[in-house]
Amino acid sequence: MHELPSKARVVIIGGGVSGCSVAYHLTKLGWTDVVLLERKQLTSGTTWHAAGLVGQLRASENMTRLAKYSADLYTQLEAETGLATGMRQNGSITVALTDERKEEIYRQATMARAFDVEVDELSPSAVKDMYPYLNISDVKGAVHLPGDGQCDPASLAMALAKGARNGGAKIFENVKVTAVHSRHGRVSGVSWAEGDALGTIETDLVVNCGGMWGRDLAAQSGVTLPLHACEHFYIVTEAIEGLPALPVLRVPDECAYYKEDAGKMLLGAFEPKAKPWGMDGIPEDFCFDELPEDFAHFEPILEMAVGRMPMLETAGIHTFFNGPESFTPDDRYYLGEAPELRGYWVAAGFNSIGIASSGGAGWALAQWMNDGQPPFDLWEVDIRRAQPFQKNRRYLRERVTETLGLLYADHFPYRQMTTARGVRRSPLHEHLKARGAVFGEVAGWERANWFARPGQEREYRYSWGRQNWFENQRDEHLAVRHGVGLLDLTSFGKIRIEGGDALAFLQRVCANQIDVAPGRIVYTQMLNSRGGIASDLTVTRLSDTAFLAVVPAATLQRDLAWMRKHLDPEEFVVITDMTASEAVLALMGPKSRDLIQQVSPNDFSNDSFPFGTAREMEIGMGLARAHRVSYVGELGWEIYVSADQAAHVFEALEEAGEPFGLKLCGLHALDSCRIEKGFRHFGHDITDEDHVLEAGLGFAVKTRKGEFIGRDAVLRKREAGLTRRMMQFRLKDPEPLLFHNEAVVRDGQIVSTITSGNYGHSLGGAIGLGYVPCAGESEADLLSSTYEIEIAGARVPAEASLKPMYDPKAERMHL
Structure with a gap:
């Protein structure tokens, strides 16, 4: 029988390779009061029978950094601990x-x-x-x-465990965690059982490394951990x-x-x-x-x-x-602090790459816990991407039948999941389906990605070349550019922030000036202390004490968690997820004003309804709120309408739009329009390790308004100068395509990668965004270089620009 401590700085739950790695890396940072509890024996869940493959290359630079770290760690661990790991770098x-x-x-x-x-x-x-x-x-x-x-997984875990013990960690086998306790929204302790013995360890930090047990353990604390x-x-x-x-x-x-x-x-x-x-x-x-x-x-x-x-x-x-x-709904593991409970950390769901990932994942999580922020962008594996509905067991059971096989399936661009679909739908879903919509899925939302023509098959034919919807996207794109298009953007995350301290709170967490007149829309970022971009959003001031933040569908849980984390206990602010309450219809294009005036008696002229404002409007026989903003770079309005009236408003717009050639458009057309305009996409072009000034978003930062999170980092960067710049690229050959992570070649040398890509139907070639190192260089130096983009080993000449190649002065949005 073990004698367990009554207090600990952190309790790690689970003694597989993941838990042992977290313990090892915390002790490397000087944490000595570390306790690891394993319900049976170390490695007895999944680790002991893993194949032990240690691959370095992953789908992104940061995941590759973590996998390379794992490989390097495993080669030196034997010398450090005296325990063999079986590591062989045999390629x-x-x-x-x-x-x-x-x-x-x-x-x-x-x-x-x-x-x-x-x-x-x-x-x-x-x-x-x-x-x-x-x-x-x-x-x-x-x-x-x-x-x-390759390595021997069980031996590797034992070496990590020995390294952790050498650093002061206490590891107990055959001790089961029966409950995680909380007080005032944060972890306060864990209860354990060893045979008939029971006890509690006081702690304000736990790490769930429970593998396939992790989901049910997390659920006991109200934490979403979707794996199966x-x-x-x-x-x-x-x-x-x-x-x-x-x-x-x-x-x-x-x-x-x-x-x-x-x-x-x-x-x-x-x-x-x-x-x-x-x-x-x-x-x-x-x-x-x-x-x-x-x-x-x-x-x-x-x-x-x-x-x-x-x-x-x-x-x-x-x-x-x-x-x-254990497998997850998107084949990526979970790392980070759960949004539902402060102090509840997770490292689980490794999708058969746990051996290759755990060294780096344990290091990254330890750094994150120690510093209060991740060492670099970890959004791909951030636990905050999980949607609450994904804890549903039927959903998980159906989805993981697919995700295991997807590890070796062709990783085509735009590939859509086929299982466990249809969970979250816009009120317009059936309308769009009847009109040829082909749906993709993001955060469980069914979203119209493109519209099939009559007689055209309504499914994807995947390829690395032009897929079967390429011409559909072109037609939708050009309708937005030259006529008028209608998009369903209901999946936008919508967060209402209200109360007597709402303005002061938003001024502190947002970089732009939020103290504007009611009815004004502010494009802003929420920054971290390093000046990195934690969130990209618009904030609409609805009244003196009420605001609406609009965020991407994929980041809603992250953004809610970020706001709640930075809310002071004494502040009177209520933060509410309003996403499902309103549908969003985006009416975009040079003919959008003419069309909207057919269905609404309100004044949509520039003088009465300038860019960056929101107004209540009558539309058809209903009421809505129109936001004059644009993610496509054209004149247009996003119409926010309560879910019960959404179908009526859609029908009114569709009927009135016939004489104007109104075209239903999907998210693929939205993306090709935004990339021509150089608009950034969160998670690809801008992340929490991308400095807001280097991302070219300094216009949305107002340091003179007073203190806000990240202000000091912005001032330091302005003083020191930029070390890299976001640039836009257009391939001079109209045939090749850009998707993501192609290499940016400057004067013959690879310097970075494309952060996002799509086809620019108005610009006549594939368009990509990407950062270029520029320490000590002027804009003229950057633009005088010769650029190519390397795609599958072939280098394609590219035009580069610091300004948007399409409508660089943004005149079209202000028509």
Whole structure:
């Protein structure tokens, strides 16, 4: 029986590789009062049976930074702790069997170079030289990452645990956390049980590293942690005579990966339709358990593998393994402080990349807890992206059947989830569906991305080239530019901030001047202490004491949490999520004024209704509020109407719009219009590590208004000068496409990546935004350089600009 402490600075729940990594890294920062509680034995959940692949390249620069950190840590951990981790940097090879997959992995190779990851493109014959057992008859190409590797997961976790103990952490096995307690909205302690012994540890910080147990544990505290276990299969052969050490091999077109280990071959699968497990919760006695075999489920993968690796035909199977791993709705893990409860931190949901991710994730979370802010942008994995409805177990069960397989599916741009759809719908959903809408999903919202023509199939045909909706987007884009378009933007997050101290509060958390007349709309950012962009929003002053903040759909929970976190207890302010109460119809284009005046008796002239104002309006037989703003760079209004009147207003606009050629438009057209105008997109172009001045948004910062969060960092940057600048690029060749993370090449050298891209139908080429280093340089220096964008290894000449290439003086929005 252990003697547990009665108090601790932090209690980590879960002794897998994630929990051990968090403990290790907190002690590295000097935290000695660290307690880790494991319900059974260390590694007994998922870690012990993980395949142990350590890949460096991820879908973004920061996720790659964390994976590279993991690889570097694991190579030095043995020397530090004296415990072997089995880490071998034997490299990895990914092969492509189709032209589309070849395009994908070659794009990834370009991205790797931009992220400073060593990479080589390989011909099929070069693959054969490195992997002689492989059938290359239909291999189109391959990519080799020499710095990748493999390790023994259980040994790795034990080494991290020993390193944590060496740093003063206390680790207890066979101690189950039965409850997390809270007081006044923050963690106050945990209760535990060890056999018949019960006790409580006072603490104001917990870290949920509970893996597949994490969701139910979080739910006890009202915390949303959407993950679900799936069955994950692999086989290990008998020893194969003469089998040498080999790189890890991935054949994503056959849903398979191969790992040589001690003269045996491990074959694992990420099958397209996975099997969820643990629908009724994880059994209490689960510990180093295996799940029942299901050879019929694995057999299609094995059949392809025998054709790919003929030696498997004669190799005996030593082990057929089936074990559970937890997956999330979007295939990205969760990190950070839960918005529902202060002091409740999370590192869970690792989607079969827990070994590669946990070193970096543990470091990042420890830094975040220590400093009060993440070391760099971690929005991709931020727990605040989770939507409350996603804790629904039926939703999770359906979604994870897809997300496991998506790890090895083609990662086409604009790829949409197909499972667990239709949860959140605009009041106009059926109207749009009847008119040809093809929907995508963001934060559970069904959103019309494009509109099919009569007779055209209403689904995506994915490709790295022009997809089947390219001409639809073009027509919708040009309607907004030259006529009038109507978009459903109901998914916008809408936050009402009201009370006697609402103005003072917003002045403190927003960088722009919020003390404006009622009816004015202010575009602003909420900054962190480093001058990074925590939120990108508009604030409309409704009255002396009431304001409406409008934020992207994906960031609503994050923005609510940020506001509530920075609200002082003595301030009289009520913050309310109003998202579902109002629909938003965006009427955009040079003919929008003529049209809106057909359905409303209100005055929409420039003098009466200038840009940046909001007015109550009559429309049809209803009432709404019109906001004169634009994310497309044209004259237009966003019409906020209560959900019960939304269908009526839509019908009135549609009927009145017929003589004007009104066109229904989707989110793809919105994005192509905004990128031509150089408007930033939060999460891609602007994040909490992008300084607001370097993002080119200094016009929305008013340092003279007085103190606000981030003001000092803005003043320091103005004094020191910018070290990089956001620029806009247009490919001179009209054929190639830009999506995200293509390499920006300046005077022959890769200097950064494209943060977001789309096709500029008015500018006649693909458009991208991206930062360019510029320390000590003038605008003239930046513009005198020669720029190219590298796409899948090919460099395409590009025009670069610091101003928007479309309507640089913003005259069209003020028509």
